[in-house]
Amino acid sequence: MGLRTGEVARRAGVHVETLRFYERKGILPEPPRRKSGYREYPPETVELVRFVKRAQQLGFSLREIRELLSLREVPEGARARVQSLVEEKLREIEHKIRHLEAMHRALRELLHACRCTGRSARCPIIESLNGCPTCRADGDQEKSLGKKGATRLP
Amino acid sequence: MGLRTGEVARRAGVHVETLRFYERKGILPEPPRRKSGYREYPPETVELVRFVKRAQQLGFSLREIRELLSLREVPEGARARVQSLVEEKLREIEHKIRHLEAMHRALRELLHACRCTGRSARCPIIESLNGCPTCRADGDQEKSLGKKGATRLP
DNA sequence: ATAAGGCCCGTACCTTAGTACGGAGTCAAG
DNA sequence: CTTGACTCCGTACTAAGGTACGGGCCTTAT
Numbered sequence: 001m002g003l004r005t006g007e008v009a010r011r012a013g014v015h016v017e018t019l020r021f022y023e024r025k026g027i028l029p030e031p032p033r034r035k036s037g038y039r040e041y042p043p044e045t046v047e048l049v050r051f052v053k054r055a056q057q058l059g060f061s062l063r064e065i066r067e068l069l070s071l072r073e074v075p076e077g078a079r080a081r082v083q084s085l086v087e088e089k090l091r092e093i094e095h096k097i098r099h100l101e102a103m104h105r106a107l108r109e110l111l112h113a114c115r116c117t118g119r120s121a122r123c124p125i126i127e128s129l130n131g132c133p134t135c136r137a138d139g140d141q142e143k144s145l146g147k148k149g150a151t152r153l154p
Numbered sequence: 155m156g157l158r159t160g161e162v163a164r165r166a167g168v169h170v171e172t173l174r175f176y177e178r179k180g181i182l183p184e185p186p187r188r189k190s191g192y193r194e195y196p197p198e199t200v201e202l203v204r205f206v207k208r209a210q211q212l213g214f215s216l217r218e219i220r221e222l223l224s225l226r227e228v229p230e231g232a233r234a235r236v237q238s239l240v241e242e243k244l245r246e247i248e249h250k251i252r253h254l255e256a257m258h259r260a261l262r263e264l265l266h267a268c269r270c271t272g273r274s275a276r277c278p279i280i281e282s283l284n285g286c287p288t289c290r291a292d293g294d295q296e297k298s299l300g301k302k303g304a305t306r307l308p
Numbered sequence: 309a310t311a312a313g314g315c316c317c318g319t320a321c322c323t324t325a326g327t328a329c330g331g332a333g334t335c336a337a338g
Numbered sequence: 339c340t341t342g343a344c345t346c347c348g349t350a351c352t353a354a355g356g357t358a359c360g361g362g363c364c365t366t367a368t
Contacts, residue, residue, distance in 0.1 A: 051280045097251055135208075
């Protein structure tokens with residue numbers, strides 16, 4: 001028993017075209033076909049698609065998500081390379097969590113104060129994401145611009 | 155002392171054009187100009203722009219960020235409306251944090267196992283974002299599709 | 309005072325992530 | 339055995355978030 005595009009799409013909460021799109025982008029593996037040409041997805045595809053949508057909401061691009069998913073099946077040989085990649089992703093996630101927590105605190109603070117204190121400066125919302133010591137490089141960002149456009153900025 | 159576009163851009167790690175773009179989108183307030191027409195930004199603009207970039211990395215759209223920023227100055231009258239908006243944002247952030255934590259656990263698990271256990275199913279990465287009880291509605295997503303395209307999906 | 313570099317503006321273009329379209333073949337219920 | 343829903347494919351379009359371009363004024367260091 002395999003699911004057809006419409007069924008997968010409905011269960012995962014996306015459009016049929018999105019499944020084809022993900023397939024083209026290498027995010028969904030090409031499923032087997034019946035002789036009519038119809039795709040027959042394994043049921044776990046639904047979870048897979050949901051994972052993609054959630055990860056997007058957390059600020060990961062499709063490229064990053066594909067990378068993340070590729071970690072499922074490691075080519076047996078290349079352990080170390082993958083391991084450091086996973087570690088990098090872990091740092092990134094920790095970073096995001098800390099930022100979100102800071103934002104959360106700021107909004108709660110705002111809910112209490114119910115207004116920014118000063119005329120202009122000292123707003124807890126903005127401060128929330130700027131007091132992060134791990135982000136405190138400043139020079140990093142300036143360097144990363146370098147001679148304008150050397151590194152892909154956003 | 156006010157900063158000019160280039161200075162703000164350099165310090166915040168974005169392009170000058172991005173500042174103009176944000177201004178058009180209502181994310182940066184229009185700064186005062188000198189008589190030459192040059193913009194003179196207050197120094198806290200740098201923090202503001204950094205906030206925007208961080209928030210984007212956390213999966214917020216510019217529209218949402220503008221909303222978030224608008225909470226800084228509440229029109230004095232509309233408290234209750236703002237308060238519920240803030241509470242909604244707080245829930246959303248908690249949600250994101252929980253998902254990221256789940257993803258983090260999954261990747262750590264993967265780092266230990268260093269391979270998905272089964273041939274195909276039972277992958278900790280994918281399971282990480284699917285076991286969330288708050289997301290467990292399923293019907294929600296199906297309904298949200300409704301009669302195809304009624305609600306803006308992604 | 310003049311040249312290099314910064315800034316102005318509008319417009320055009322780019323990438324990412326889908327959405328829509330339309331003609332043709334497939335499937336299942338009546 | 340037909341009718342309506344589903345699927346196929348390629349191609350075109352859209353929206354968001356920038357980026358680039360080019361002609362024309364500022365500014366400032368030499």
